[in-house]
Amino acid sequence: MTEYALILLSTVLVNNFVLVKFLGLCPFMGVSRKLETAIGMALATTFVLTLSSVSSYLVNEYILIPLGLEYMRTIMFILVIAVVVQFTEMVVHKTSPLLYNVLGIFLPLITTNCAVLGVALLNVQQQHNFIQSLFYGFGAAAGFSLVLILFAALRERITVADVPEAFQGTSIALITAGIMSLAFMGFAGLVKV
Amino acid sequence: MLTVIITLAVTASIFGLILAYSSVRFKVEGDxxxxxxxxxxxxxxxxxxxxxxxxxxxxxxxxxxxxxxxxxxxxxxxxxxxxxxxxxxxxxxxxxxxxVKTLPTIVRIDEQVCIGCTLCIQACPVDAILGAAKQMHTVIESECTGCNLCIPPCPVDCIHIFEVKPTIRNWTASLPDAEFVAPSAG
CATH class of the missing domain: 1.10.15 (3-methyladenine DNA Glycosylase II; Chain A, domain 3)
Known part of the structure; x- marks a missing residue:
C-alpha cells in the first residue's frame, strides 16, 4: 500500500508532469484562462490519462512483448491514445453536452497532449505492473489537474491585477508558470521512487 | 515485417470496432x-x-x-x-x-351574432375556441395566441380583435428600443 501512496505522491508533487517534467504544457497554457474550463479539462484528462495508461500497459504486455514488437511501441501507444480520446469524446458528448461545448477543441487535442504518451512510455521504461500503471497514470493526471486548476485560479486573479504593460497577457502567465515550477522544485527529494 | 503489419492491422480493426459500437451506444439523439x-x-x-x-x-x-x-x-x-x-x-x-403587432391581441366572439357553424373551431391551431354545432361558441382567452386565423372562415363576421390590456398578472417590462440593444458579445 505504501508503494502506491508513494507513486501517487511522487507523480502529483515531486515529479509533477507539468512543472517538473514539462510535459503537457499546451493545455496548461491553453485552457487555463477560466477556472470552469480548467476543471472540465482536468476531469477529461484524468479520465483519458488513467484509461490510456492502463490500456497501453495491456497492449504492451499482451501484444507487443509476446510478438517481440517492442520497437513498435510509440506508434501503437499513439493508436491506443487516439482511440481512448475518441471514446471519451463520445461519452462526454452523450452525458454532458455542456461540458462538451465548454471543452470544444481541447477534448480532441488531448490526443496530442504529450503527458499522455509520456505516461505510457514511462510505464514501460520503469517496468510498472498493471496496478502500478493504474496509479502512475492516475497520479500523473491528478498532478496535471492540480497545477492546471491552481494556475487557472491564479490567472483569473492576474487578469484583474495591475500588470506592467510589457508583461500583460501571455508573458505574465509564462512568468507565473515559471515561479510555480520553482515552487514545485521544493518537493524534490521528498520521496525517492 | 509481416507480423508488424498484421498486428497493427488487427489491433486497429479491433479498436475501430470498439469505436463503432460505442458511437452507436452513445449516439446523441435529436437535432x-x-x-x-x-x-x-x-x-x-x-x-x-x-x-x-x-x-x-x-x-x-x-x-x-x-x-x-x-x-x-x-x-x-x-x-x-x-x-x-x-x-x-x-x-x-x-x-x-x-x-408585426405592437400590442398582443386576442379575439372575442360576439355571442349574439354567432350561428354555431364550428368553422372557427376547425381553424384554431391551439384549440382555444369552445363550442358545438348550432351552439354558441366562445374563446378561451387565456389560450388565445392572437393569430387571427379564425377570422376569415367566420361567415357572419362575429369575431373581433381586442388588444390585451396589461394586468398585474400578465404585465411585462417593454423591450428597449432597437438602437439601445447591446451588441452581442463576440
Missing part, C-alpha cells in the same frame, strides 16, 4: 439546432409562416428551406434572436407573412 430554433419561436402555432406550426417552421429553418423573417407574432425580436443563433444577417419581416 439540437431544431430545438434551439423552436424555443426562440413564440409558439403561437399561427401558421402565418406558411408552415403548419412553430416546430415545422423551425425544422424548415434548420434545413435551409425557410428564411428567418417569416414569423409576424415574434416580430423583430425573434428575427434578431434567430439571426444571432444562426449567425446570419438580420432582415426585416417578410410582408407576405403579415405585419
Amino acid at each position: 439540437p439546432v431544431v430545438d434551439k430554433i423552436d424555443t426562440l419561436l413564440p409558439q403561437t402555432q399561427c401558421g402565418q409562416c406558411t408552415y403548419a406550426g412553430c416546430r415545422p417552421y423551425a425544422e424548415a429553418i434548420a434545413n435551409g428551406e425557410a428564411d428567418i423573417n417569416q414569423c409576424p407574432p415574434g416580430g423583430e425580436a425573434t428575427i434578431i434572436a434567430l439571426a444571432d443563433l444562426l449567425d446570419v444577417e438580420v432582415k426585416p419581416l417578410n410582408a407576405e407573412n403579415g405585419e
Whole structure:
C-alpha cells in the first residue's frame, strides 16, 4: 500500500508532469484562462490519462512483448491514445453536452497532449505492473489537474491585477508558470521512487 | 515485417470496432439546432409562416428551406434572436407573412351574432375556441395566441380583435428600443 501512496505522491508533487517534467504544457497554457474550463479539462484528462495508461500497459504486455514488437511501441501507444480520446469524446458528448461545448477543441487535442504518451512510455521504461500503471497514470493526471486548476485560479486573479504593460497577457502567465515550477522544485527529494 | 503489419492491422480493426459500437451506444439523439430554433419561436402555432406550426417552421429553418423573417407574432425580436443563433444577417419581416403587432391581441366572439357553424373551431391551431354545432361558441382567452386565423372562415363576421390590456398578472417590462440593444458579445 505504501508503494502506491508513494507513486501517487511522487507523480502529483515531486515529479509533477507539468512543472517538473514539462510535459503537457499546451493545455496548461491553453485552457487555463477560466477556472470552469480548467476543471472540465482536468476531469477529461484524468479520465483519458488513467484509461490510456492502463490500456497501453495491456497492449504492451499482451501484444507487443509476446510478438517481440517492442520497437513498435510509440506508434501503437499513439493508436491506443487516439482511440481512448475518441471514446471519451463520445461519452462526454452523450452525458454532458455542456461540458462538451465548454471543452470544444481541447477534448480532441488531448490526443496530442504529450503527458499522455509520456505516461505510457514511462510505464514501460520503469517496468510498472498493471496496478502500478493504474496509479502512475492516475497520479500523473491528478498532478496535471492540480497545477492546471491552481494556475487557472491564479490567472483569473492576474487578469484583474495591475500588470506592467510589457508583461500583460501571455508573458505574465509564462512568468507565473515559471515561479510555480520553482515552487514545485521544493518537493524534490521528498520521496525517492 | 509481416507480423508488424498484421498486428497493427488487427489491433486497429479491433479498436475501430470498439469505436463503432460505442458511437452507436452513445449516439446523441435529436437535432439540437431544431430545438434551439423552436424555443426562440413564440409558439403561437399561427401558421402565418406558411408552415403548419412553430416546430415545422423551425425544422424548415434548420434545413435551409425557410428564411428567418417569416414569423409576424415574434416580430423583430425573434428575427434578431434567430439571426444571432444562426449567425446570419438580420432582415426585416417578410410582408407576405403579415405585419408585426405592437400590442398582443386576442379575439372575442360576439355571442349574439354567432350561428354555431364550428368553422372557427376547425381553424384554431391551439384549440382555444369552445363550442358545438348550432351552439354558441366562445374563446378561451387565456389560450388565445392572437393569430387571427379564425377570422376569415367566420361567415357572419362575429369575431373581433381586442388588444390585451396589461394586468398585474400578465404585465411585462417593454423591450428597449432597437438602437439601445447591446451588441452581442463576440
